[in-house]
Amino acid sequence: MAKKYGWLDRGKNESADSYDSRINHLAAFHAGYAFFSRDNYDPEYAAFSVYLLWNGEFNSKVEPALPDGGFMIHCSPDVAERFTSYEMGLPVYVKISSSEGKIYAENMTVADHKDFYDLYFNGCEVKKPELLYYARRRDAEDCFEDEDDICREICPGAFIIHGSYQAAIGSYQSVKGGYKPANGSYGSANGSYQSVYGSYNLISFAGSGVSGGNNLFQLGSYLRGSYLWNFNNNNNNNNAGSAGFLSSFNLRSLWSGFLSGSGSFIRTLLGGSYQGISGIYGSGYKNRAFGYGSYGYGSFGGSFTDPHVYRPDLSLLSAGRDNDGDDNPNKAMINGIRPAESNLDFIPRSGRFMPSYRMIAEMGYGLDLI
Amino acid sequence: MNGFYSLWTAPYFKGNPDGEYSLRDHELLMLLLSVAAYQKYNGSTAMYADGPAAKYILDTGIEGIFKNGLKDLNVSPDIDPKVYWAAGKLEALKAEKAPSVMIDTDLIIWKNLDTVFEDPATDIAVIHREEINPKIYPGPCSFEMKKGYSFPSSWDFSIEPANTALLYIKDEGFKVRYVDAALEFMKMSKKTDDTLCHMVFAEQRILPMCAASEGKNIFAFCNRIEELREQRLFTHMWGHKNVLKFNGEERHAYCLKMMMRLKNEFPEMYEVAEKISILKLYRK
Numbered sequence: 001m002a003k004k005y006g007w008l009d010r011g012k013n014e015s016a017d018s019y020d021s022r023i024n025h026l027a028a029f030h031a032g033y034a035f036f037s038r039d040n041y042d043p044e045y046a047a048f049s050v051y052l053l054w055n056g057e058f059n060s061k062v063e064p065a066l067p068d069g070g071f072m073i074h075c076s077p078d079v080a081e082r083f084t085s086y087e088m089g090l091p092v093y094v095k096i097s098s099s100e101g102k103i104y105a106e107n108m109t110v111a112d113h114k115d116f117y118d119l120y121f122n123g124c125e126v127k128k129p130e131l132l133y134y135a136r137r138r139d140a141e142d143c144f145e146d147e148d149d150i151c152r153e154i155c156p157g158a159f160i161i162h163g164s165y166q167a168a169i170g171s172y173q174s175v176k177g178g179y180k181p182a183n184g185s186y187g188s189a190n191g192s193y194q195s196v197y198g199s200y201n202l203i204s205f206a207g208s209g210v211s212g213g214n215n216l217f218q219l220g221s222y223l224r225g226s227y228l229w230n231f232n233n234n235n236n237n238n239n240a241g242s243a244g245f246l247s248s249f250n251l252r253s254l255w256s257g258f259l260s261g262s263g264s265f266i267r268t269l270l271g272g273s274y275q276g277i278s279g280i281y282g283s284g285y286k287n288r289a290f291g292y293g294s295y296g297y298g299s300f301g302g303s304f305t306d307p308h309v310y311r312p313d314l315s316l317l318s319a320g321r322d323n324d325g326d327d328n329p330n331k332a333m334i335n336g337i338r339p340a341e342s343n344l345d346f347i348p349r350s351g352r353f354m355p356s357y358r359m360i361a362e363m364g365y366g367l368d369l370i
Numbered sequence: 371m372n373g374f375y376s377l378w379t380a381p382y383f384k385g386n387p388d389g390e391y392s393l394r395d396h397e398l399l400m401l402l403l404s405v406a407a408y409q410k411y412n413g414s415t416a417m418y419a420d421g422p423a424a425k426y427i428l429d430t431g432i433e434g435i436f437k438n439g440l441k442d443l444n445v446s447p448d449i450d451p452k453v454y455w456a457a458g459k460l461e462a463l464k465a466e467k468a469p470s471v472m473i474d475t476d477l478i479i480w481k482n483l484d485t486v487f488e489d490p491a492t493d494i495a496v497i498h499r500e501e502i503n504p505k506i507y508p509g510p511c512s513f514e515m516k517k518g519y520s521f522p523s524s525w526d527f528s529i530e531p532a533n534t535a536l537l538y539i540k541d542e543g544f545k546v547r548y549v550d551a552a553l554e555f556m557k558m559s560k561k562t563d564d565t566l567c568h569m570v571f572a573e574q575r576i577l578p579m580c581a582a583s584e585g586k587n588i589f590a591f592c593n594r595i596e597e598l599r600e601q602r603l604f605t606h607m608w609g610h611k612n613v614l615k616f617n618g619e620e621r622h623a624y625c626l627k628m629m630m631r632l633k634n635e636f637p638e639m640y641e642v643a644e645k646i647s648i649l650k651l652y653r654k
Contacts, residue, residue: 064615066616070616071616095618097618099395100648107618107619118619120619121612121613121616121617123612364606364608364610364611365601366602366606367605367610369478370605370624370627370631
């Protein structure tokens, strides 16, 4: 398989200082995809935990390798609702830095066309999206090899369509190249999933959790430097209450033309109707029933083919955009400017670590004594 | 009271056989702050380091910060560093003469603790006790042991584990017996992929069971987890290290904070820090 990130390697005759300098001057680039599920949205804090698929080659060059969970963005309920319709996820851009010849991931951003959402690691819980698709581009098949295994393991119904997509779902069936809900109901992948990455563990904690009486990501015991992400998909965990995926969930509207580039494909779907209850607003918010059919085709990203290029149109000064007037696409990350979050002023800056999540994320104490 | 730290790199090289060991900026600053605070409020410190860690310390130019010097750390090759990633601490504990205080590199002790250490009733002191969560502390039958090993009948498995981010042991004899018991467990456990339960059993559960079997009293600075949030004695980075690993913005802010604390309160250590290349970003 072609390697796309060889330019991140240190040259034979390249000193550590020159290498650091070269890497530190790189623009942010596409390194993975973020996937969204209603279950992971917390309307109280407008916080959306995201499930990430990193380009495997990129991730092998970063120290430590980036985990697939523990990251979140802030976005309004409306945006969150839209994001859950992006079954192919949204691209994640990473600004890396190098120190003494080692590459570290620094600031990260999820890009939704011209909107950018800073991606924070705070160790928050994330439930693997129920309907997870990701690209299996001919030129990037090696990237997600490991993830395939994970998906198959926890989602026995997973299958591949057209060699381009893989659906990591439990109870769907393929019908003439399309999808059809089995028995009109959505079945999530059961069982628990634990992943281990880097030098620390993903651990489960017993005790009171963030989702009421459920058992997702609960913290009850303290261990040094350890986390546990336990994907208990069989207990309808939902931060927002009792809503969530209560009825059939078919393919959502297509994500077309998000990124221009080569490798577009046609995906034909048997539309089917979608009728569900949105869990974005939670039980304490609005529950909305709606339905639509979706079918068509879309083109999909070329970023992996040329990761040097920050490919999407990043003109932050587009009409109506509320930002600081700087059109440097990296500034959104580098200087912490969050044009896409400007409508979230109700969230204090410190509130991006939600109290219930902080407990899990920090697992430290006396941090304010410094 | 003398204190000591340890850095054992074998777990790192297990996952990064071709890597070059180093501490991240936030890890290094935390260590500097920890050493500075301990030596200001409590006593001298030593650092036990294996070969690569010692090289890193020398290369970074921080060997002089440990008033009791840099000492060799040797860990038995029979111990799997992936499973028992904190075995270096126990070997260091074995090597350091009691009474002494074992301190994690991500722990800062902000006050003098002599009243606790010098209390005749204190045989052992730990930061806090832990609940027996079966997912983390499963029963003894969950461990597959090599032939010839059996758990001592004197061990009471209902005793709550003790977190050893800070561990004070007064008695040299007890210390050796505890460490030997923990190391024997590590060497005699069969190959496993578990990287949590085995380690915390060896380190944090055997300790109170050994103590109870010998009638030793354990003082815990916090008896309930909730108390940790109220206390003003310690800063323990703990799992927040992982947040800093992946959150560049947060790491930068926290490193700046630590650097400023060094500058304002520990100027001698700040002078050391400002000469370190990876910390130049935070110089003020």
